[in-house]
Amino acid sequence: MEPLILLEGAAFGLTVKRLCHQLIEDRGHLGDTALIGLQPRGVLFARRLRSELLRITGEKQITYGELDITFHRDDFRHRPVTAIPGTTELDFSLDGRRVVLIDDVLYTGRTIRAGLDAMLAFGRPRSVELMVLVDRRFSRELPIQPDYTGQHVDSIGDQHVTVEWQETDGVDRISLKHVAR
Amino acid sequence: MSEALSTRHLLGIDDLSAADIELIFRTADGFKEVLSRPIKKVPSLRDTTIANIFFENSTRTRISFELAEKRLSADVVNFSSGTSSTKKGETLVDTVNNILAMKVDMVVMRHADPGAGVFLSRHVDASIVNAGDGTHEHPTQALLDAYSIREKLGRVKGVKVAIVGDILHSRVALSNILCLRKLGAEVTLCGPATLMPRHARDLGVHVSHDLDETLRWCDVANMLRIQLERQGGDGITNFPSLREYAMLFGLDRKRYEAIGKEITIMHPGPINRGVEITSDVADGAHSIILDQVENGVAVRMAVLFLLAGGPGRSARS
Structure with a gap:
């Protein structure tokens, strides 16, 4: 079956911009904010957000890090393949910062739980919020909800949501496809 | 890139x-x-x-494994043969099965007999990690050595590595040769003929008895320890004196400076200072001896993590 395209091109760019403006509207300024992208695919979203935010605010820099959660997963014995760790680049303390945790797709919530756990090694943030490009509602296994959402997708178990990025995949696109079980 | 280890145990580099x-x-x-x-x-x-x-003495390896285990949040029990029932005549399989009966999932073992890990893996139901079996293999040491070369030089493939000294008695040498060859490095063994295994060339390595020539050839020199405790067990001494060994096969500053290029110096420890290597070289700018120790913890964490997790591997219930 052909994948169903949920969002692409200019509309995709608008959604990312809207999330940036929402963040600025909520916080006023981003001085004490730290953006943290989750490896592997959340960092692509986080990098885009960073460059958009820099452009919109005219700031020179925004505190930004990338976090790998491989060693904090609760399912590493249950996955069909061994998870290969990505890199963590977080060279600042989270103490007192307002963190925005960033991932592309929110599904069961387990990755975010592992991300919250992994973050503990870097200090005690003042607050943590969650931003996702796609929220797959109704498939949560943990009580975790996003604060900023690009798009809601109501999907069933054997569907797979893929987010592609211009920078790495050559196209901005969110698509939904069936995977054989 | 494979996504899971092809083995359930780490008994030797041969399995990888x-x-x-x-x-x-x-x-x-x-x-x-991390x-x-x-x-x-x-x-x-x-x-x-x-x-x-640990049926054989160890400081570095045991502490390194224990730290790796603790930093992965595993529960750890330590056992050394000096204080154990093996002194009362218990067999290896009985000892280990008794430990496993207390719900232990993995065993890290050092033993004086070559093949002890392989033997154990056939008789007990747990992942076995070989932390050195006699003169056979010491796989995690070889992994951390190759990892340290990769870190220092950016690659292992094509790197020229000299392994110098007591090759005959060295499990580090055998594991290193197998590991480096698998990764595409060139290896030369250098040492006195009496400390060279007879069929060394069958492993795909060069053999030399001239240290200066070997040092000029190599990018990395791994100076092995003279294993005093394994010499002369059969009534034969393998070299006339430590002093003569140090003169012919020891690395000192003068010899290093005569090479005419920079090479990286490694040593698996513990060092016999003044025998295979002098302090000014061991502690010098080109030595990565302490980096090796540091990398040992990360490499052992990786081995334990990969053996414990992944497909078809579950906690024993």
Whole structure:
């Protein structure tokens, strides 16, 4: 079956911009904010957000890090393949910062739980919020909800949501496809 | 790049494919970053219990394994033969099965007999990690050595590595040769003929008895320890004196400076200072001896993590 395209091109760019403006509207300024992208695919979203935010605010820099959660997963014995760790680049303390945790797709919530756990090694943030490009509602296994959402997708178990990025995949696109079980 | 180890135990480098080794290195990169954090601990193995069983003395390897286990949040029990029932005549399989009956998932073992790990893996139901079996293999040492070369020079393939000294008695040498060859490095063994295994060339390495020539050839020199405790067990001494050995096969500053280029110096420890290497070289700018020790923890974390997790591997119930 052909994948169903949920969002692409200019509309995709608008959604990312809207999330940036929402963040600025909520916080006023981003001085004490730290953006943290989750490896592997959340960092692509986080990098885009960073460059958009820099452009919109005219700031020179925004505190930004990338976090790998491989060693904090609760399912590493249950996955069909061994998870290969990505890199963590977080060279600042989270103490007192307002963190925005960033991932592309929110599904069961387990990755975010592992991300919250992994973050503990870097200090005690003042607050943590969650931003996702796609929220797959109704498939949560943990009580975790996003604060900023690009798009809601109501999907069933054997569907797979893929987010592609211009920078790495050559196209901005969110698509939904069936995977054989 | 494979996505899981092809083996359930780490008994020797012989069991690993080049893809396995690459997977271990990639995973170790992640753990190296973890070890640079203020909190150097991850919860991956919090449901795993590991027994460190050491029938032979060890400081570095035992502490390195224990730290690796603790930083993975595993539960750890330590056992050394001096204080154990093996003194009362218990067999190896009985000893280990008794430990496993207390719900232990993995065993890290050092033993004086070559093949002890292989034997154990056939008789007990747990993942076995060989932490040195006699003169046979010491796989995690070879992995951390190759990892340290990769870190220092950016690659292992094509690197010229000299392994110098007591090749005959060295499990580090055999594991290193196998590991480096699998990763595409060139290896020369250098040492007195009496400390060279007879069929060394069958392993795909060069053999030399001239240290100066070997040092000029290589990019990396791994100076092995003269294993005084393994010499002369059969009434034969393998070299006339330590003094003569140091003159012919020891690395000192003068010899290093005569090479005319920079080479990286390694040593698996413990060092006999003034025998195989002098202090000014061991502690000099080109030595990565302490980096090797540091990398040892990350590499052992990777090995334990990969053996404990992944497909078809579950905690014993």
